[in-house]
Amino acid sequence: MSSISVAMTVNGTRVSESVPARTLLVQLLREQLGLTGTHVGCDTSQCGACNVLVNGRAVKSCTMLAAQADGAEVLTIEGLESDGQLHPMQAAFKEHHALQCGFCTPGMVITAIDLVANDANPGEATIRKYLEGNFCRCTGYHNIVKAIAAGAEAMRS
Amino acid sequence: MADNGIGASVRRVEDDRFLTGRGTFTDDIDRPGQSHAWIVRSPHANAKIKSIDIAKAAAAEGVLAVFTGADMAADEVGSLPCGWDITNRDGSAMKTPPHPPLAVDQARHVGDQVALVIAESRALARDAAELVAIDYEPLAAVTATAAANKPGAPQVWDEIPDNLCYDSGWGDEAATDAAFKQAAHVTTLELINSRIIPNPIEPRVAIGEYDAGNGKHTLYTTSQNPHVIRLLMGPFVLGLAEHKLRVVAPDVGGGFGSKIFHYAEEAIVTWAAKKVGRPVKWTAERSEAFVSDAHGRDHVTTAELALDRGAKFLGFRVRITANMGAYLSTFSTSVPSFFCTSVLGGVYTTPAVYAQIKAVFTNTVPVDAYRGAGRAEANYQLERVVDKAARELGIDPVELRRRNLIPSSAMPYMTPMALEYDSGDFAANMDACLKAADYAGFEQRRAAAAKQGKLRGIGLSVYVEAAGLGPSHLAGKLGAHAGLYESAEVRVHPTGSVTVFTGSHSHGQGHETTFAQVVSEQLGVPLESIEIVHGDTDLIPFGMGTFGSRSIAVGGSAIMVACDKVIAKGKKIAAHMLEAEEANIAFADGVFSDSASNQTLTLGDIALSAYVPHNYPLDSLEPGLDETAFYDPPNFTYPNGCFICEVEIDEETGAVAVVSFTAVDDFGTVINPMVVAGQVHGGVTQGIGQALLENCTYDGDSGQLTTGSYMDYTLPRADDLPTFAVEHNEIPCAHNPIGAKGCGEAGATGSTAAVINAVINALAPLGIEQLDMPATPHVVWRAMQAAKAAAAE
Numbered sequence: 001m002s003s004i005s006v007a008m009t010v011n012g013t014r015v016s017e018s019v020p021a022r023t024l025l026v027q028l029l030r031e032q033l034g035l036t037g038t039h040v041g042c043d044t045s046q047c048g049a050c051n052v053l054v055n056g057r058a059v060k061s062c063t064m065l066a067a068q069a070d071g072a073e074v075l076t077i078e079g080l081e082s083d084g085q086l087h088p089m090q091a092a093f094k095e096h097h098a099l100q101c102g103f104c105t106p107g108m109v110i111t112a113i114d115l116v117a118n119d120a121n122p123g124e125a126t127i128r129k130y131l132e133g134n135f136c137r138c139t140g141y142h143n144i145v146k147a148i149a150a151g152a153e154a155m156r157s
Numbered sequence: 158m159a160d161n162g163i164g165a166s167v168r169r170v171e172d173d174r175f176l177t178g179r180g181t182f183t184d185d186i187d188r189p190g191q192s193h194a195w196i197v198r199s200p201h202a203n204a205k206i207k208s209i210d211i212a213k214a215a216a217a218e219g220v221l222a223v224f225t226g227a228d229m230a231a232d233e234v235g236s237l238p239c240g241w242d243i244t245n246r247d248g249s250a251m252k253t254p255p256h257p258p259l260a261v262d263q264a265r266h267v268g269d270q271v272a273l274v275i276a277e278s279r280a281l282a283r284d285a286a287e288l289v290a291i292d293y294e295p296l297a298a299v300t301a302t303a304a305a306n307k308p309g310a311p312q313v314w315d316e317i318p319d320n321l322c323y324d325s326g327w328g329d330e331a332a333t334d335a336a337f338k339q340a341a342h343v344t345t346l347e348l349i350n351s352r353i354i355p356n357p358i359e360p361r362v363a364i365g366e367y368d369a370g371n372g373k374h375t376l377y378t379t380s381q382n383p384h385v386i387r388l389l390m391g392p393f394v395l396g397l398a399e400h401k402l403r404v405v406a407p408d409v410g411g412g413f414g415s416k417i418f419h420y421a422e423e424a425i426v427t428w429a430a431k432k433v434g435r436p437v438k439w440t441a442e443r444s445e446a447f448v449s450d451a452h453g454r455d456h457v458t459t460a461e462l463a464l465d466r467g468a469k470f471l472g473f474r475v476r477i478t479a480n481m482g483a484y485l486s487t488f489s490t491s492v493p494s495f496f497c498t499s500v501l502g503g504v505y506t507t508p509a510v511y512a513q514i515k516a517v518f519t520n521t522v523p524v525d526a527y528r529g530a531g532r533a534e535a536n537y538q539l540e541r542v543v544d545k546a547a548r549e550l551g552i553d554p555v556e557l558r559r560r561n562l563i564p565s566s567a568m569p570y571m572t573p574m575a576l577e578y579d580s581g582d583f584a585a586n587m588d589a590c591l592k593a594a595d596y597a598g599f600e601q602r603r604a605a606a607a608k609q610g611k612l613r614g615i616g617l618s619v620y621v622e623a624a625g626l627g628p629s630h631l632a633g634k635l636g637a638h639a640g641l642y643e644s645a646e647v648r649v650h651p652t653g654s655v656t657v658f659t660g661s662h663s664h665g666q667g668h669e670t671t672f673a674q675v676v677s678e679q680l681g682v683p684l685e686s687i688e689i690v691h692g693d694t695d696l697i698p699f700g701m702g703t704f705g706s707r708s709i710a711v712g713g714s715a716i717m718v719a720c721d722k723v724i725a726k727g728k729k730i731a732a733h734m735l736e737a738e739e740a741n742i743a744f745a746d747g748v749f750s751d752s753a754s755n756q757t758l759t760l761g762d763i764a765l766s767a768y769v770p771h772n773y774p775l776d777s778l779e780p781g782l783d784e785t786a787f788y789d790p791p792n793f794t795y796p797n798g799c800f801i802c803e804v805e806i807d808e809e810t811g812a813v814a815v816v817s818f819t820a821v822d823d824f825g826t827v828i829n830p831m832v833v834a835g836q837v838h839g840g841v842t843q844g845i846g847q848a849l850l851e852n853c854t855y856d857g858d859s860g861q862l863t864t865g866s867y868m869d870y871t872l873p874r875a876d877d878l879p880t881f882a883v884e885h886n887e888i889p890c891a892h893n894p895i896g897a898k899g900c901g902e903a904g905a906t907g908s909t910a911a912v913i914n915a916v917i918n919a920l921a922p923l924g925i926e927q928l929d930m931p932a933t934p935h936v937v938w939r940a941m942q943a944a945k946a947a948a949a950e
């Protein structure tokens with residue numbers, strides 16, 4: 001199996017790794033870098049549990065080769081806190097009980113941050129539409145939608 | 158009430174780790190020296206395995222071993238057991254076929270495990286799996302529930318005629334037949350409770366590990382009940398005694414029933430780890446989950462309701478054919494029988510109820526409990542047929558229900574299915590829900606929708622569940638092979654902080670918070686000084702785990718009883734230390750006080766004395782402050798409530814939109830209203846999913862699962878759903894110390910009927926009486942076309 005070397009910035013730290021060429025970004029993050037907050041929920045690019053920010057955009061890391069992220073800035077759920085404080089979107093998820101089992105949660109938070117980058121004040125319909133690539137089987141989305149609206153507001157202020 | 162005690166919407170303590178990526182799900186665990194398993198699965202629904210050639214695979218890069226069913230059989234690995242026996246109507250026993258973890262001479266459903274490849278990486282194991290050469294002889298297959306028991310159907314098991322697992326009867330048949338003879342009106346409805354693929358977002362994972370130094374096995378697994386897995390897999394499948402087997406279920410990403418059962422892969426990795434001398438990890442791909450996680454529901458039913466002249470229900474009779482799949486999963490047999498039939502009386506005074514259940518084998522994935530198991534099927538049948546009766550008799554569905562509800566004054570109420578409802582005010586639930594949903598204003602909304610080209614409908618469902626499983630003596634009489642108590646150990650540490658070891662398991666329910674609230678309330682210890690430990694058989698005395706809405710009612714009660722024992726012992730210690738009469742010692746808010754002297758000691762003072770027993774009644778009391786309780790409930794709990802759903806149907810496309818959903822539930826005492834509302838949201842969403850979206854289909858000829866990915870199987874998304882309105886009507890359970898009834902399944906149990914009743918209500922003006930789930934746009938559109946064509950004739 002041919003190996004390649006990839007280098008990128010992950011959560012602010014430069015990393016370079018030698019991996020089999022077919023390695024997916026999510027595998028690099030989870031298996032090589034131990035960043036297991038990014039999850040794998042499907043094999044058809046539908047669930048969004050694997051979402052990370054690549055150069056500021058939400059990307060399904062199960063659908064991108066590690067090689068394609070060479071040179072990129074990658075932000076995962078582990079990189080959102082600053083000074084030990086939850087990111088406002090993380091805090092909103094907690095405040096509004098937007099997670100139950102927590103498996104979809106990292107992908108949801110990442111998607112929410114991506115949404116707010118595009119629309120600082122999203123309404124309910126916008127939020128629901130934007131989540132079309134993220135499954136949650138626990139919450140019925142009710143509290144996720146509320147949390148994203150509140151998180152967006154907190155990010156504005 | 159303690160600040161963060163019972164009744165407070167405390168924000169969850171587990172959230173921080175999940176929100177920061179610090180959770181530990183099973184797939185996040187890697188063991189030193191770990192190898193990786195890939196399971197070769199049958200591409201055929203039914204096929205003889207003529208030969209398996211592993212040579213090429215075994216020689217492939219990175220491969221450590223390749224095993225087949227013959228290897229496991231040679232090691233005398235047993236069959237995956239079914240934990241619930243059902244007796245046939247003629248008194249004979251049900252048929253239990255073998256269930257080897259790896260199939261030996263025949264594969265019986267697409268996805269059946271046939272061979273195991275272990276390699277240095279998952280990718281290499283998967284590559285090598287392609288090289289396992291299996292010579293199959295495909296056989297005819299049967300997948301449809303209604304077809305399985307028909308003469309001439311393909312046989313799943315040669316030794317089981319007509320694919321019949323059991324034919325059982327529940328309730329009083331003669332009394333029910335007599336009720337139908339007297340009836341002024343009988344409403345009959347044929348319906349299908351559609352098949353569901355549970356789909357927790359975390360796929361199943363299992364890691365087996367063997368320590369040759371002490372002969373101990375460890376299994377890390379995505380389970381709702383690790384002790385049950387230890388019991389089933391240890392002694393019964395692998396011949397391992399419990400003291401040499403540790404089962405750990407760490408953070409688990411949702412279960413909904415599908416992670417209750419003992420699965421083949423758990424036994425396979427545990428067995429294989431010793432064979433290869435290295436830990437073995439298996440992680441399901443989602444496609445594998447579709448063909449290997451136990452599915453849910455899948456009943457074909459004829460339901461009949463007998464009414465007298467005043468529209469009082471006289472009798473309810475159902476005939477159900479329930480699909481078991483190819484093998485009997487752990488609790489499969491109990492779902493259509495006990496769990497479904499016990500609540501067929503529902504919230505009504507119907508005096509006579511009878512159910513005949515035929516369970517059949519098919520060449521499909523095993524079917525077992527899915528959120529609301531059995532009770533959801535029962536409620537769907539009953540509430541659908543009640544609505545149909547209302548239409549036939551020209552009575553408002555609310556009025557028809559009202560005439561037949563069990564009044565709260567009749568509690569405790571003995572049902573014809575031998576359950577005793579302890580409490581509940583079903584009419585109050587319904588009234589509150591009607592008000593919250595503005596039922597009275599519906600016709601205006603319907604008229605407004607019609608102007609927009611939308612057919613608007615409203616539907617309700619009143620429900621009661623038997624939950625809080627359950628009294629062990631009763632379960633034993635009904636065929637269960639296990640007790641249904643729960644255990645808890647409450648360990649007060651020397652300086653007064655507390656660790657609780659619970660046999661319940663949290664995989665989204667929030668026990669680390671809600672159980673701590675119970676302890677905080679009882680012991681007066683602040684939340685941050687309490688830790689809830691679950692999911693490890695080496696740490697926890699025992700446990701039956703989390704299913705059947707039992708965690709707070711049974712697991713929480715066990716914690717309550719253990720806390721009471723701590724307080725009782727603490728009083729003795731306090732009496733000694735204060736030189737007081739024990740009878741004069743009171744305990745409140747974490748403080749022991751002597752009513753005679755007004756002297757006080759904190760729980761921390763007492764704990765320190767218990768562990769440093771210098772001034773301590775050593776002649777009459779053991780040191781330490783660590784109490785264990787096993788709580789066996791005297792009765793089931795009966796969560797109950799009312800749901801109202803409103804839908805709008807696009808006349809052009811048949812698309813159904815849920816425009817509002819209102820729930821009023823009586824879960825008894827609510828520990829954390831925020832968490833409980835979340836359970837309702839999630840449960841209702843699964844019901845809406847089943848009613849409108851989720852469609853599990855098998856190709857009738859090939860037996861292939863045609864909805865085997867998220868491209869084909871429609872999981873509810875955010876924009877398929879409304880915002881929910883949820884209220885609680887707290888009437889404490891009369892027989893457990895917390896007063897809780899359980900809330901995990903209610904949403905799924907009561908919602909399918911409310912949604913479909915709303916859809917039929919919208920379509921009834923076109924003459925449409927019956928639709929089966931899921932009411933997809935295609936199904937609805939076709940029904941509308943057929944109705945319009947019929948009307949034109």
Ligand code: FES
Pocket residue numbers: 039040041042043044045046047048049050051060061062063
């Ligand atoms: S794991 Fe990437 S979309 Fe599901």
Ligand code: FES
Pocket residue numbers: 098099100101102103104105135136137138139358410411665
């Ligand atoms: S919280 Fe469990 S899948 Fe979303």
